[in-house]
Structures are given as C-alpha cells and as structure tokens.
Amino acid sequence: MRSRRVLDAEKEAALKETQAVSVPSDTERAEHVVTPSVQYPNPGYLGSSSHTTLFDQLQLDRDVGPNGFSRGDAGGADSPTEYIIDETCISRGAEFILELHRGSMIRPLVQLVEIWSTKGTNLALAGAFTEPCAATATHLLSQCHGDQATALEISRNLFNHSCRPISLNRETTFDDYCGKICGQNARWESLGIFFIAACRASIDLSYAETLYGSEQQRRKIQKLALSYSDRCLDLCLHLDCMNDVQLILQYENFISHSQVDGDQNVAASLFALGYHQQKPESFGDVPVFLNRLRQTAFCRTYSADKNVSIFLGRPPRIVRKFCHFYLPSLEPQPPQKASRKPPIWNQARGPNFITDSRWAALCGILKEDILDLYTTDDYDERNRQARLIDADACAQWNAIPADYRxxxxxxxxxxxxxERDFMANMKLNYLHVHFLLRLAxxxxxxxxxxxxxxxxxxxxxxxxxxxxxxxxxxxxxxxxxxxxxxxxxxxxxxxxxxxxxxxxxxxxxxxxxxxxxxxxxxxxxxxxxxxxxxxxxxxxxxxxxxxxxxxxxxxxxxxxxxxxxxxxxxxxxxxxxxxxxxxxxxxxxxxxxxxxxxxxxxxxxxxxxxxxxxx
Incomplete structure (x- = not known):
C-alpha cells in the first residue's frame, strides 16, 4: 500500500514556483473550490527541529496549534482555501461508481455486514462507523442511474467532501461527526470503511447465502471487497488531505491486507498526523471520542508494527523512544501515559476493543524492549534487563481485572x-512476551x-x-x-x-x-x-x-x-x-x-x- 508522501524543503520550493506560474482560471476556481484543513500538498506533522518551526518563531502573530501545524496556514472550517480537483481523478471515481452500479453488490454486501455485526464483532477501530458507512453506501448507489452524468456528479461530490476539513470543537458529538462524513456529506473514506467491513465479514463468516457458498466464492468476495477499499483509499491518498477518517481507513485496510495478502504499512500517516507526539494540552481541543479514537489508532498500529516486525524478522517502523502516546480509556478515567508501569484499569467493564487495544500497546512496549536485548552483547547485562522486563510483564498481567484474565x-x-476471544488474545500476547523474553x-x-x-x-x-x-x-x-x-x-x-x-x-x-x-x-x-x-x-x-x-x-x-x-x-x-x-x-x-x-x-x-x- 502506498504511504502518504512527505515533501521536503526543496519540493516545497519547487511547488511554490510551479503554482506561481500556473494559476487556474476563475472559472476553474469557481467550479471546484473546497476547503482543505491545511494548505495542500502539506508536509504533515513538523516537529520542533524542522525548518518550518524555526521560521515560525519569527512570526509571533501566528497561533501555533498543539499538533505542530501553524493555524495561520491551516485555514479553519470557515477560511476558504482554493483546491483544484483533477478531472482525471473525478473520471476514475465515476468509472468506479458505474462499476459498483453494474455489479449490484452493495445490497448483498450491506446484508453481509449486518449479519456479521449482529454476532457481536466489528472492526476494531472503525466499528462505530460501520453502520452509518453502510447506510451511506446504499444512499450513494441509489443516486446512480447507470449513466455517466450521475456517476460524475457522485464522484465529484465525494472528492469535494474528501478535501473538506471536518470541523469540530469540544462539544461535537459522535452523531454530529458521523453527519459530517456520511449521508449527504459522504466521502471516499466513508465508502472505503464500508468495503473493509464487508471484507472482514467475509473473512469471519464461512457461509453467506446469495453471496457465497464455497471457499472459492468466499475468497473471491474477500478480494473484491478489499480491492474496492483499496480504490477508495487510493483516491483519498491522491488528494494528499490527511484526516482522522483517512487514518482509520488506512489502519483497517492494513489489517485486512495482512489477513488477505500480507504486510502493509500505516505508520507514515500516524507520523504525518503527529499522533506519535500526543500532548495533554491538546486533549481539550477535540471531542473526547475523537481523542480516544486517535489514541486507539496509535496503540493498535504500534502493537501491529511490533508483531509484524517480529513475525517477518524486520526492524520495527515505530520506535517508542521517539513517541509520546497515551492509552485509550473510557470515561471517567483520565488519559494514562503508555509505559511499562501498570495503568489503572476500569474494573466495571468487561473485555472489549478498548481494553484489547490498551493491552496490545502494553505488550508492544515490552516486546520492543525485548528486541533491544538482542543487541546487548554483555549476557550478564542482558539477563539483568530480562529479569526487570519479566517483573514488569508479571505486574502488568496482575494489574488486569480478574474478569479479563x-x-x-x-x-x-x-x-x-x-469476550472469550478477547481473553484468548490477551493471554496469548502475555505468553508471547515470556516466550520472546526467555528466547533472548x-x-x-x-x-x-x-x-x-x-x-x-x-x-x-x-x-x-x-x-x-x-x-x-x-x-x-x-x-x-x-x-x-x-x-x-x-x-x-x-x-x-x-x-x-x-x-x-x-x-x-x-x-x-x-x-x-x-x-x-x-x-x-x-x-x-x-x-x-x-x-x-x-x-x-x-x-x-x-x-x-x-x-x-x-x-x-x-x-x-x-x-x-x-x-x-x-x-x-x-x-x-x-x-x-x-x-x-x-x-x-x-x-x-x-x-x-x-x-x-x-x-x-x-x-x-x-x-x-x-x-
């Protein structure tokens, strides 16, 4: 999967020169104006050592946001910044919409997702979006009459919405947020999340009437739904407009590819969005549910990165010493920094995706420290560090509520x-930590x-x-x-x-x-x-x-x-x-x-x- 590109200083300078001599006409501007969240293409998260941050210090009148972006450049929800959507992309999107219309696959895939979700399972990160995204897919395709004109209109609207920032504040509710990305405000990301849910449903359900009755047919549906999600994600990435929903789609797409095709990468987007440097002062700027979603996204990706790197014998892409992240928690628990010190667990709730994500991140931290043992040539020191990790692993396991173990x-x-599967996951992760530790x-x-x-x-x-x-x-x-x-x-x-x-x-x-x-x-x-x-x-x-x-x-x-x-x-x-x-x-x-x-x-x-x- 193609990761999001990050422009360096030379590319930014070249881009500005190109924009200076290639100015779109007033007609083109009026036809395709949308509001991006930052000036695009953008370099994503820029840390304290970047050239942009150094020069921003000379402009004291700018308000620099906690995520590293300069709000003077960002363009809020009400500050229109012009962005031209490539007509070639709109045509590609229209062809995709027509293909979906001709295939008549939306309704049976929606039914598949509904059957799957009634069993109690869902997407680990995007589960709350599955139902509204499925309804959005049905709504979109009902507007297509099989002709080029309506397909182009649907595609253009999807691109316009995908470029538009998702405006929010502390009081934004989850339903409000869904309304900004689904229904009349549907984006390519919304459609992609639905197809990922359909792919995962076909992985879990061995039989689905009308769609497949054999293993060959089931594999065909898995690959078809995943290819649809790939195309949605590819159209999003081409816009170079990062946002939370795109990251969610990338993570779920990454997980599905790891199950259907093999290794994928979502770490680059986490870094570009700055989610590896979570700061407490930024928590008050966004809704609680979105903060939790970002924390969960990082924890699950961090854990998956460790597991895939160990399985394939490759270096991990996300290194904790360069990160500062928090464990997701449910109210009324405050955010807790991820570390080898056991966190406080909510005793009243049973195992779920949040607790699974917390435990996966904690085990990921232990596994990363175990990987460091293999670079220690002094075996006495290696054994000393191993004993400390072993003690921390046991302390983490004992801190978990008894109902989770x-x-x-x-x-x-x-x-x-x-819940039984959640508990098996947690136990296997714990045993694997001890396996790796003793192996070292x-x-x-x-x-x-x-x-x-x-x-x-x-x-x-x-x-x-x-x-x-x-x-x-x-x-x-x-x-x-x-x-x-x-x-x-x-x-x-x-x-x-x-x-x-x-x-x-x-x-x-x-x-x-x-x-x-x-x-x-x-x-x-x-x-x-x-x-x-x-x-x-x-x-x-x-x-x-x-x-x-x-x-x-x-x-x-x-x-x-x-x-x-x-x-x-x-x-x-x-x-x-x-x-x-x-x-x-x-x-x-x-x-x-x-x-x-x-x-x-x-x-x-x-x-x-x-x-x-x-x-």
Whole structure:
C-alpha cells in the first residue's frame, strides 16, 4: 500500500514556483473550490527541529496549534482555501461508481455486514462507523442511474467532501461527526470503511447465502471487497488531505491486507498526523471520542508494527523512544501515559476493543524492549534487563481485572463468544512476551538450556489449538484465527520441534507430557491439512502447509515402528552425540544469531533438512 508522501524543503520550493506560474482560471476556481484543513500538498506533522518551526518563531502573530501545524496556514472550517480537483481523478471515481452500479453488490454486501455485526464483532477501530458507512453506501448507489452524468456528479461530490476539513470543537458529538462524513456529506473514506467491513465479514463468516457458498466464492468476495477499499483509499491518498477518517481507513485496510495478502504499512500517516507526539494540552481541543479514537489508532498500529516486525524478522517502523502516546480509556478515567508501569484499569467493564487495544500497546512496549536485548552483547547485562522486563510483564498481567484474565481453559470460560476471544488474545500476547523474553536469554540456542522456554511454548501452543477446536464458539475480536496460528502457534510449534530433535533438551524437561505435546501438534497438522484454516491461495497457505509437512514428518519419525521407545527414555531415538556436535558447530545453528529469529517459511525448510527427519 502506498504511504502518504512527505515533501521536503526543496519540493516545497519547487511547488511554490510551479503554482506561481500556473494559476487556474476563475472559472476553474469557481467550479471546484473546497476547503482543505491545511494548505495542500502539506508536509504533515513538523516537529520542533524542522525548518518550518524555526521560521515560525519569527512570526509571533501566528497561533501555533498543539499538533505542530501553524493555524495561520491551516485555514479553519470557515477560511476558504482554493483546491483544484483533477478531472482525471473525478473520471476514475465515476468509472468506479458505474462499476459498483453494474455489479449490484452493495445490497448483498450491506446484508453481509449486518449479519456479521449482529454476532457481536466489528472492526476494531472503525466499528462505530460501520453502520452509518453502510447506510451511506446504499444512499450513494441509489443516486446512480447507470449513466455517466450521475456517476460524475457522485464522484465529484465525494472528492469535494474528501478535501473538506471536518470541523469540530469540544462539544461535537459522535452523531454530529458521523453527519459530517456520511449521508449527504459522504466521502471516499466513508465508502472505503464500508468495503473493509464487508471484507472482514467475509473473512469471519464461512457461509453467506446469495453471496457465497464455497471457499472459492468466499475468497473471491474477500478480494473484491478489499480491492474496492483499496480504490477508495487510493483516491483519498491522491488528494494528499490527511484526516482522522483517512487514518482509520488506512489502519483497517492494513489489517485486512495482512489477513488477505500480507504486510502493509500505516505508520507514515500516524507520523504525518503527529499522533506519535500526543500532548495533554491538546486533549481539550477535540471531542473526547475523537481523542480516544486517535489514541486507539496509535496503540493498535504500534502493537501491529511490533508483531509484524517480529513475525517477518524486520526492524520495527515505530520506535517508542521517539513517541509520546497515551492509552485509550473510557470515561471517567483520565488519559494514562503508555509505559511499562501498570495503568489503572476500569474494573466495571468487561473485555472489549478498548481494553484489547490498551493491552496490545502494553505488550508492544515490552516486546520492543525485548528486541533491544538482542543487541546487548554483555549476557550478564542482558539477563539483568530480562529479569526487570519479566517483573514488569508479571505486574502488568496482575494489574488486569480478574474478569479479563483467562486463568482456566477456554472451554470452561463462561463468557460471550467475542469476550472469550478477547481473553484468548490477551493471554496469548502475555505468553508471547515470556516466550520472546526467555528466547533472548538462551544464546546461543545450541548451548543455552531453559526448560521454562519449552513450557511457555507448550502453553502457547495448547491455547492456540484450543481456539482452533472451539472456533465455532468464539467470534473474531480483531485478531483472526489464522493470525493466532501463524504468529503464536508456529512460534511455539517451532521451538517444540527443535526441542524434540535435540537430545540435550528432550532429556532435561521436567514434567514433560509427551502425549499432550503430540496431541496438540497432531491437531495443528490435521486442521492445516484439511483446509479448515487457510485455503490454497491464502497468503499464509505456503507457510502453514510447509510447517505442517515438517511437523508431520517429525511425528511420523517419533511414532514409527522403527523407534523402540518415546523420547526422554531412549537415547537412540535422537541423533547421536557425534551428529549433534557436527550440527551445533556447523550449519544447524538456526538460533545462533544476533537478531530475533522468526518462524517464516525458511525456518520450516531448514528444519525439514535436519538429519533426524531425513536419514
């Protein structure tokens, strides 16, 4: 996904020169005048070290807003600034509207979203906008009669509204805000949010009458709805007019792409909007619900950035030491700064998207600090820092209200399906923090021994397998089942497989329940092979299928008739000491690296080459 461009000083100067010699006619101005929130194209958030901030200090009569934008340049809701909308873009939008009209997909997609939302789930960030955006999509398409003229008029109105700032003040209500972006004031962002909701609904609902009845048809609807959202977002980004609704669309689009196609990026827009530098003095300038929405957007994106970077073995894009952000909270709680210190939780409310976002951000902070451990060459210092992180992680978990913590097995959890999934998410995130922390302390892997790492892995895998088995009794709360399997399940299964093929590890694990481990691994393999988790053209199909093949090979070898006994009781089951010495000193040091190892497809290719699985 194309991120929002940020102009540097040279580009700004060149743009001003171009504007000076290329002045639109009065007719063009009168036809397409709208009111942007700042002069466009704009460079977005500019911090205290920027050239603009330095020069703004020389203009003392200007009122500089808390978000870093100069209000003298911004142009409020009543200060008209001219902006020319490219006719080519309007034509592209009209073609899109005609395509939607001819496809007659709006009504069935609206019905799909309605069925989905009645089950208690919704978009994690844009959930409150789903219903009004769906109604807006119906309203827009009802105005199109299938001819070019009405399609152009709808497209032009969408562009005009998308360029217009969303005026608000402290007293603006959520319904007022929706009225400024939906219905008669519909924007491309509103239409995009609806299509994202339709995409996510098709991901969660395995069957939807009239739309799809097979996995192939469902995948087709997922990709179609996501492509519609992409086109809406692309038209918004082309305008270079940032706002909260566009950021919400970008986040939800990013999450859906991660489930349907793979990695995406929304961090650039967060930085450009300045949401990485939240200041208490700015809270009074906007409505409470919008402040909460901005805080939630940052927390969820921050957490997703950490998870994706760990999963793919890439550096994170959002680094906390350059950020100052707050945890979202519900009234009457005041904003609380995000840190490793446990926040105050509202005991009266059950798990929901706000609590899930708070916990995700807190775990993201811990994971970022754990990533820093891998750059510490002094292993005594690494272990000292690890103990501090471990204590903070336990303190964070204990600070959560007891009703949020999954302290029993998932089947015994007597909660609503969506709440049960929230609790599973929180527990998996907590276990993953301990998994990463212990992994950082066993370096190199071939010489370090930590039975606790294996135990955390078995707990994490067991919970993932339980969510697989009970998938009909939980409702997706924002983190899909496939993501749980790929992110948490494969990490745990990978460590367990390494332990089982390593003679030294398998004989030193206390209270090792081999039957339970084999049962969980077998269920994981069975669900993947039977296609109940991913379809053949899903983005994670190759990764999961390769992992399943490797795990199955391991299980077959250990349970074959040629083996006389189970591991831990019979040394000949595993590679002999000479073989392991060669592996430990040669090419089999998968874990001996200064960087966090992920469990992407190369890991499973390498593990499949282990002599234990090939001799």
């Amino acid at each position: 999954l302290d029993c097995d998932l089947k015994s959890c007597n909660r609503q399906p969506v 302390c066993v370096y190199p892997m071939t010489t370090g021994r930590d039975p606790g790492l294996f135990q955390v892995s078995t707990k994490m895998l067991s919970l993932v397998v339980e969510t697989i088995m009970l998938k009909d009794q939980i409702i997706n709360s924002g983190t899909s089942l496939v993501w749980k399997v790929a992110y948490y399940g494969l990490s745990a299964a990978g460590l367990i497989c390494l332990t089982l093929v390593n003679k030294g590890f398998a004989t030193e694990i206390p209270d090792l329940s081999v039957s339970k481990v084999f049962q969980d691994l077998s269920i994981l393999v069975g669900e993947i092979e039977r296609g109940t988790l991913v379809y053949i053209d899903s983005p994670n199909f190759a990764l999961l299928s390769r992992a399943a093949q490797t795990i199955k090979s391991l299980l077959d070898r250990m349970l074959s008739n040629s083996m006389a006994a189970m591991p831990g009781t019979q040394p000949d089951l595993l590679p002999d000491s000479e073989t392991m010495a060669t592996l430990e000193g040669g090419s089999w040091a998968l874990w001996d690296s200064s960087n966090l190892q992920d469990f992407e497809i190369n890991f499973w290719h390498n593990l499949a080459d282990h002599p234990f699985l090939n001799d």
